[in-house]
Amino acid sequence: MLSEIAPPDLTVAIRKLERLAALTDVDRDALRRLPYRLEQCEAGRMLIQEGQTASDCCILLTGYACRHKVTQDGKRQIVAFHMQGDFLDLQHVKLPRADHNVQMITQGDVAWIRHGDLHSLMRDFPIIADACWRDVLIEASVFREWVLNIGRRDARARLAHLLCEFAARRAAAGIGPPDAIELPMSQDDLADATGMTVVHVNRTLRALSAEGAIVHRGRQLRVGDWDRLKRIADFDPAYLHQAVSSHMS
Amino acid sequence: MLSEIAPPDLTVAIRKLERLAALTDVDRDALRRLPYRLEQCEAGRMLIQEGQTASDCCILLTGYACRHKVTQDGKRQIVAFHMQGDFLDLQHVKLPRADHNVQMITQGDVAWIRHGDLHSLMRDFPIIADACWRDVLIEASVFREWVLNIGRRDARARLAHLLCEFAARRAAAGIGPPDAIELPMSQDDLADATGMTVVHVNRTLRALSAEGAIVHRGRQLRVGDWDRLKRIADFDPAYLHQAVSSHMS
DNA sequence: CGCCGACTTGAATTCCTTCAAGTACGGTGG
DNA sequence: CCACCGTACTTGAAGGAATTCAAGTCGGCG
Numbered sequence: 093m094l095s096e097i098a099p100p101d102l103t104v105a106i107r108k109l110e111r112l113a114a115l116t117d118v119d120r121d122a123l124r125r126l127p128y129r130l131e132q133c134e135a136g137r138m139l140i141q142e143g144q145t146a147s148d149c150c151i152l153l154t155g156y157a158c159r160h161k162v163t164q165d166g167k168r169q170i171v172a173f174h175m176q177g178d179f180l181d182l183q184h185v186k187l188p189r190a191d192h193n194v195q196m197i198t199q200g201d202v203a204w205i206r207h208g209d210l211h212s213l214m215r216d217f218p219i220i221a222d223a224c225w226r227d228v229l230i231e232a233s234v235f236r237e238w239v240l241n242i243g244r245r246d247a248r249a250r251l252a253h254l255l256c257e258f259a260a261r262r263a264a265a266g267i268g269p270p271d272a273i274e275l276p277m278s279q280d281d282l283a284d285a286t287g288m289t290v291v292h293v294n295r296t297l298r299a300l301s302a303e304g305a306i307v308h309r310g311r312q313l314r315v316g317d318w319d320r321l322k323r324i325a326d327f328d329p330a331y332l333h334q335a336v337s338s339h340m341s
Numbered sequence: 342m343l344s345e346i347a348p349p350d351l352t353v354a355i356r357k358l359e360r361l362a363a364l365t366d367v368d369r370d371a372l373r374r375l376p377y378r379l380e381q382c383e384a385g386r387m388l389i390q391e392g393q394t395a396s397d398c399c400i401l402l403t404g405y406a407c408r409h410k411v412t413q414d415g416k417r418q419i420v421a422f423h424m425q426g427d428f429l430d431l432q433h434v435k436l437p438r439a440d441h442n443v444q445m446i447t448q449g450d451v452a453w454i455r456h457g458d459l460h461s462l463m464r465d466f467p468i469i470a471d472a473c474w475r476d477v478l479i480e481a482s483v484f485r486e487w488v489l490n491i492g493r494r495d496a497r498a499r500l501a502h503l504l505c506e507f508a509a510r511r512a513a514a515g516i517g518p519p520d521a522i523e524l525p526m527s528q529d530d531l532a533d534a535t536g537m538t539v540v541h542v543n544r545t546l547r548a549l550s551a552e553g554a555i556v557h558r559g560r561q562l563r564v565g566d567w568d569r570l571k572r573i574a575d576f577d578p579a580y581l582h583q584a585v586s587s588h589m590s
Numbered sequence: 591c592g593c594c595g596a597c598t599t600g601a602a603t604t605c606c607t608t609c610a611a612g613t614a615c616g617g618t619g620g
Numbered sequence: 621c622c623a624c625c626g627t628a629c630t631t632g633a634a635g636g637a638a639t640t641c642a643a644g645t646c647g648g649c650g
Contacts, residue, residue, distance in 0.1 A: 143579075161489045164575045169489040183478045186471070191482045191580045218464075222435070228477060229432045233440045235484035240410045240418040242492045243536030247606070278628065287492030289607055294630060310615090310629080326413045330392075331440045496638070527596065541638055543598060559597080559647090591650105598645065606637085613630070620623085 099130060100153040100201045108177035108265065111334065112230075113223035122217050128203040133196045140181055140194040147188075148204040150180045155200015156276035160284065161192045170285035171235065173197075173258065173277065175265050182228055185210055198276045230333045237331045242287045245326065247296045250286045252305065252325035257332070259315065264334045271318065275311040300324070348379060349402040349450045357426035357514065360583065361479075362472035371466050377452040382445045389430055389443040396437075397453040399429045404449015405525035409533065410441045419534035420484065422446075422507065422526065424514050431477055434459050447525045479582045486580045491536045494575065496545045499535045501554065501574035506581070508564065513583045520567065524560040549573070 106123050109115060115123075129148075133139070139150055139157065157174040171192060174180055180194050185207050196202075214221040234257075241253050263270040277285075283293045300306045305321045307314040315321055355372050358364060364372075377400075382388070388399055388406065406423040420441060423429055429443050434456050445451075463470040483506075490502050504522075512519040526534070532542045549555045554570045556563040564570055 159485075161485060163489065163493055167493040169492045171485045171488045183481065186474045187478050187482070187582055189579070189582070191582070192485055215467075225435045225474075228481065229436050232432065232477065232481040232484060233436070235481060235488060236408075236410060236420045236441055239420045239484060239487050239491060240412065242488060244412055244416040244418045280628080290629085291608080291631090292606055295606095298630085330438070333436055333438070333440070529596080538639055539597085540599090540640080544638095547598085593648105593650090595648095596646085599643085600641105602639105602641080604637105604639070606635105608635075609633090611631085613628105615628085616626095618623105618625085620621105 102126065102128065102151070102153070102203060104153055104177040104265075105151045105179070105203070108227075109220065109223040111264070112226040113219050115219055115223070119217050119219050122213060123220065126205060126209060126213065128205045131202045131204060133200055133202055135196055135199045137196040138193060139196065139202065140184070140190050142190050142193050144190045145188040146181065146184045146190060146207075148206055149182060149185055149210055150194070151203045151205065152176055152178045152180055153201040153203055155196060155198040157194060157196050157200070158277070158281065158285075159192050159194050168284045169287065170281060171238065172231070173285070175262060175267060176200075177265055179224075179227060182224060197281060226333075233331050233333060247286070247288055247292055248299060249325055250288070251282065251293065251296050252300060252321055253327055254282065254286055255306070255313070255315075256322055256325045256327040256329075260329050260332060260334075264332070271315040273313045273315070275313050278311075351375065351377065351400065351402070351452060353402055353426040353514075354400045354428070354452070358469065358472040358476075360513070361475040362468050364468055364472070368466050368468050371462060372469065375454060375458060375462065377454045380451045380453060382449055382451055384445055384448045386445040387442060388445065388451065389433070389439050391439050391442050393439045394437040395430065395433045395439060395456075397455055398431060398434055398459055399443075400452045400454065401425055401427050401429055402450040402452055404445060404447040406443060406445050406449070407526070407530065407534075408441050408443050417533045418536065419530060420487065421480070422534070424511060424516060425449075426514055428473075428476060431473060446530060475582075482580050482582060496535070496537055496541055497548060498574055499537070500531065500542065500545050501549060501570055502576055503531065503535055504555070504562070504564075505571055505574045505576040505578075509578050509581060509583075513581070520564040522562045522564070524562050527560075 102123060106120060109123070133155070140146060142161065152174050154176055157180060158170045159172045159174070159180075160168050160170045162168050180202070181190070184190060214224060241250050245253060259270040259273060262268065262273065279293045279297070280290050283290045286293065288296070297308060301308055304316045305324055307316045351372060355369060358372070382404070389395060391410065401423050403425055406429060407419045408421045408423070408429075409417050409419045411417050429451070430439070433439060463473060490499050494502060508519040508522055511517065511522065528542045528546070529539050532539045535542065537545070546557060550557055553565045554573055556565045
């Protein structure tokens, strides 16, 4: 296929914005003309570091990334996972000082866009601005769900919820079917995202396997029983504010 | 004082926006002319309920409110506290379906503004729109810090952090000095905000008292030793993205 | 005065962490 | 081709932080 040799472009990001607002041809055109710098990243590449002030905004084109914060004594908390098409730091356009880190978890491609260019884009194309608003607001909604998840659900539900969310967002992004998943993150990452320890993530993962909710071998994960997993997770995708996928309803 | 008999107006909200962007006289004028409906709320009044679609946006003028979500089995998680001047549901202008509840925790006054009016305001007055952007983005930053707080800090640090944040925001809002605080929330609320149980909140609170970090009698709270409390909490106010207050630096 | 909600305290239990060793696997170099 | 190595994953046992259950006290309000 051609897409395997052609360099990646902003198509996935435009597709994501299409899901957030009804873009017109004018909007699409403006987006396609947006200048950007392409970067091919290794796994582990730190894109943005807490405390830093950025002048460019980055969009994830391929691969997976996460955002995380660290306590004084070095405990890491992942606050979000990202996949192709996601803006990784839209907020830095308005709040230049980074309050968290952004890091690749797999290898992948990133597009860097000047804040100034984004600023004029949002000023001149209100529908695009609207889509960006929605993106930021949905992200905030996901943070709230994570607070609930970590604060009030036990390890089993918590982990199940994270898997459900990942599957749902993956499906919405058109990456693949929601029930045969290649997890990009290590069990360490899952632990840091759920506020658990690696050891307990491991045990909980196999507990979920044992009861047939999931089938996993390493990072190959299949959802054995969607309804059961969703019930365990107390998962209701409404907080994602996305058009309901047929698989997830 | 006159302010005790005059009905509350949008002044506190305008003052908050002033802290978020450099408003001009034109902006201030537009804000003062904004039509709104005033509501005097009892403690416990549900302003917005999850699942509901709202046509008005509410601003807290006096008193305190919180936002919370509930799991299937009835466990409540508070995701944010709010004080005078705060927008309580700016997001519903762009995402009409509420993904969480908004509730008064004390009695207080609320101004209801039509979404349409806010929409035109933000279209016609870019500096106000900018301030709203910042408000939403800072709120998201606070959510991230809460994820870290609940996910990776132990009960003592977690509660201390919540108190530090509350004191800092309270001071920034000009409500009073940051070291003699009347807490508006019950220990139940503190528990639901930190992902703990009431019992453990109670014990942790007196542990903090015992070591001299705070002095509390019921809801009267004095910070006994700021530096100690901040150290316990691992509190760095950078994530609040506010001009640094002299008391908190 | 009595009642109710908020706060407090103790004891037993549990879920999760910590510590300490494993095993499996993919890559690298001899 | 195989020995070596590092990283990620797995498992067991002991310990601890926080929950649960149960029974108080305190203080404000009708």
